[in-house]
Amino acid sequence: MTRETLTGPTPPGDARERLLDAAEALIYAGGIHATGVDAIVRQSGTARKSFYTHFESKDALVAAALERRDERWMNWFIAGTQRRGKTARKRLLGMFDVLREWFASADFHGCAFLNAAGEIASADDPIRIVARKHKARLLDFVRTECEAFAAESDLGARGARHVARLARQWLVLLDGAIAVALVSGEADAALDAQMMAKTLLDAAVKSVAKSAAKPARVSTTTGETRRPPSRRTAT
Structure with missing residues (x-):
């Protein structure tokens, strides 16, 4: 990018x-x-x-530059993701193809927001706040696609409970791929993360299907104390 x-x-x-x-x-x-x-x-x-x-200061300039980059990066990433397919599954997995193109570019130096956050100690610093907001925006976009995946996969209410966790795991894969690509110089780190992402999606579907297949547990509590059956032979 x-x-x-x-x-x-x-x-x-x-x-x-x-x-x-x-x-x-x-x-x-x-x-x-x-x-x-x-x-x-x-x-x-x-x-x-x-x-x-x-x-007013260099930090103010850096925070403003990051805010502008956040808007541009998110627009780029969302547009690239949406071009990857008409289904949420294709779009979710396509996120890693979008990243791979970025990793292969000459001006790739990792995630500007993770890089900046790593240089700033205080969590309340404006630069760290901008970085945190960026990751929150990215997580919101991923969660939207995860919700669409749950709906199109007919996961129902059980699937909805997995969406938030799946979105957080997806963000870890995205940021992990960026970090590995930066350190290793290997653009295919995105494809390694994509393989793990496929496993996550398949596991989510299987987990919900398995839960749905289990018979409902019937409560036997009636409010009465039941005595165990007698072992004595009737006379």
């Missing part, structure tokens, strides 16, 4: 957007702490005064 494939170029006169462009590119490639304000200003082609006009 590259910015250029998703949005048009920033207008030359828009200093704020150029600062955001530069901050996102440099921080995504090299990290927050390794990127100074001077480097951002220099790459943006703006004056240092412009930085202080639009942002």
Whole structure:
């Protein structure tokens, strides 16, 4: 995924957007702490005064850049997922094909939000908050597709109870694939995660089917105390 494939170029006169462009590119490639304000200003082609006009601090600039990336990344990921098929199962599994294309791109440096969260210690820092919101948005989208999968697979009420857990497990697979691809440099990490994802979907269907096949348990409680049958021979 590259910015250029998703949005048009920033207008030359828009200093704020150029600062955001530069901050996102440099921080995504090299990290927050390794990127100074001077480097951002220099790459943006703006004056240092412009930085202080639009942002109160470097952290504020980073948080704003991540917020913008969140919107763009989610739009890209949702659109790519929806192109993968007309059924929820195909879309869910297709998420990993979308990721693989990203992993294979020259500008892949992992998840910008996980990277940023790893550099910031405080959970209340605005940068960590943006990262957390991004993962919450991704989880919401995954849960929507999991709900559609439960409906199309006729899993009923039992299936609905598994949706939240399945969505959380799916997010772990997505983020896990991103982390492995970053460290290993192997785009096929997405396909390994996809194989595990297929197992999850099949297990969900089998689990619900097995539960539905069990006979209902009939309570024998009547409020009376039952004595065990006598073993004595009647006389």
